[in-house]
Amino acid sequence: MKTFPADFLWGGSMAANQVEGAWNHDGKGVSTSDLQFKGLHGGVTPRSAGDSCIKDTAIDFYHQYPQDIKLFAEMGFKVLRTSIAWTRIYPQGDEAEPNEAGLAFYDQLFDEMAKYNIQPLITLSHYEMPYGLVEKYNGWGSRNTIAHFEKYARTVFSRYKDKVKYWLTFNEINMAIHSPFTGVGLSGEPSKQEIYQAIHHQLVASALAVKACHEIIPDAKIGNMLLGALRYPMTCQPKDVLESLQKNREWLFFGDVQVRGTYPAWMGRYFRENNIELQISDDDLTALSHTVDFVSFSYYMSGCATFEPEKYLTSRGNIIRLIPNPNLKASEWGWQIDPEGLRILLNDLWDRYQKPLFIVENGLGARDVVESDGTINDSYRIDYLRQHLLQVREAIADGVELLGYTSWGPIDLVSAGTAQMEKRYGFIHVDRDDQGQGSLVRRRKNSFWWYQDIIRSNGAAL
Ligand code: BG6
Numbered sequence: 001m002k003t004f005p006a007d008f009l010w011g012g013s014m015a016a017n018q019v020e021g022a023w024n025h026d027g028k029g030v031s032t033s034d035l036q037f038k039g040l041h042g043g044v045t046p047r048s049a050g051d052s053c054i055k056d057t058a059i060d061f062y063h064q065y066p067q068d069i070k071l072f073a074e075m076g077f078k079v080l081r082t083s084i085a086w087t088r089i090y091p092q093g094d095e096a097e098p099n100e101a102g103l104a105f106y107d108q109l110f111d112e113m114a115k116y117n118i119q120p121l122i123t124l125s126h127y128e129m130p131y132g133l134v135e136k137y138n139g140w141g142s143r144n145t146i147a148h149f150e151k152y153a154r155t156v157f158s159r160y161k162d163k164v165k166y167w168l169t170f171n172e173i174n175m176a177i178h179s180p181f182t183g184v185g186l187s188g189e190p191s192k193q194e195i196y197q198a199i200h201h202q203l204v205a206s207a208l209a210v211k212a213c214h215e216i217i218p219d220a221k222i223g224n225m226l227l228g229a230l231r232y233p234m235t236c237q238p239k240d241v242l243e244s245l246q247k248n249r250e251w252l253f254f255g256d257v258q259v260r261g262t263y264p265a266w267m268g269r270y271f272r273e274n275n276i277e278l279q280i281s282d283d284d285l286t287a288l289s290h291t292v293d294f295v296s297f298s299y300y301m302s303g304c305a306t307f308e309p310e311k312y313l314t315s316r317g318n319i320i321r322l323i324p325n326p327n328l329k330a331s332e333w334g335w336q337i338d339p340e341g342l343r344i345l346l347n348d349l350w351d352r353y354q355k356p357l358f359i360v361e362n363g364l365g366a367r368d369v370v371e372s373d374g375t376i377n378d379s380y381r382i383d384y385l386r387q388h389l390l391q392v393r394e395a396i397a398d399g400v401e402l403l404g405y406t407s408w409g410p411i412d413l414v415s416a417g418t419a420q421m422e423k424r425y426g427f428i429h430v431d432r433d434d435q436g437q438g439s440l441v442r443r444r445k446n447s448f449w450w451y452q453d454i455i456r457s458n459g460a461a462l
Helices: 063-073 100-115 132-135 144-159 173-177 179-186 190-217 236-258 265-273 282-288 337-355 379-398 446-456
Strands: 009-011 079-083 119-125 167-171 221-227 229-234 294-298 303-305 359-361 402-408 428-430 442-444
Touching: 009 119, 009 359, 063 100, 063 442, 063 446, 079 236, 079 402, 100 119, 100 144, 119 144, 132 144, 132 229, 144 190, 167 190, 173 179, 173 190, 173 221, 173 236, 179 190, 190 221, 190 236, 221 236, 229 236, 236 294, 236 337, 294 337, 337 359, 337 379, 379 402, 379 446
Parallel strands: 009 079, 009 402, 079 119, 119 167, 167 221, 221 294, 229 303, 294 359, 359 402
Antiparallel strands: 428 442
């Protein structure tokens, strides 16, 4: 049976704003994520002097990265996905020159990874942008932001061209329709017209980053990043099947533009029926023709779609609220666990795009208990990851081309959805609680040894 290829990229995935801390060190500017310290559902609270949040210091990766990279190397990581905080490079977003201290930090980080042959997989923007661009230009609501992003992308491509060969543009780009401030920096309650115009600007910027990456680092690969929001029809009634088609199109739209380089025809109907008239220039159309080299996505859960939503309760999800599948169990946070869904999604995306795929987030958020002897028996996490990886192996046997797998939060970090520490994903425990108390000491969980074995055997130990 076909299985994990010899050069399969095993590793972990995280984001600057959830691990680094040092939110205002070395010239870093305020980002949108710095303002969301009550979590995405808590809304945006403009910070004033004296306000603090667990993300301000997070797990102090900014200072402690050498020991963390060493632990990732001990597990055998081939790749580590993290992001560059845009505000470390351009603190307000529109400076003429980049901030050298910010650039130097990522030089050191990538050099540390190179010591252990860990490839960086770098997201240009993971749920953050300079707040300066929000104040001046209404975030992605303005066309001006495109040029500032392109300049930032060109700066980091030029600086790290010898160190980083795998890039992603925007994290979970489809999230903008559910959380516009997080995705496109729009405050208040923007209309659909405003949201899709901002999304259009971001899609153009993403394509211009692809173009720049191809020009500056010809041997690099650059991908998009989608939240894989797989929806099943609630029943086999044709109306439910149609509804699931529409719900899946809500997020596949982004992938279609980034992979095919044009807007899908069916989106025209959606825009007409919702009175959305986008301003799209000829230059925009040319820009969009720069398409990604691979498709990456996150996968945590699936959901159902129905034409009669009032008949069912919705469940807690990350940012999107879902109609639960009665056949599945859920995590402590209400996320429905569906390993087979990952095989289905991999096959669907491969059939649709015929581009190499990369699973860049997957994992279980759970509470861990540190035993009196310091051990952490996270068998539930091992079970979750094992079940999903078995389905990944099936998908590879089905013929899907897959570059790698980076589980979410290989070291405990601050959650994006709820700004908690106690919702843990890591193979490595960090001593810190929701109140910000703790020594920040790192401890290996049982899953650490399990994942090490999986990587060492290239998946054979599953
Ligand atoms: C993804 C995000 O949606 O889910 C991550 O890209 C996030 O940033 C992850 O951390 C898990 O969600 P949460 O809310 O548990 O942190």
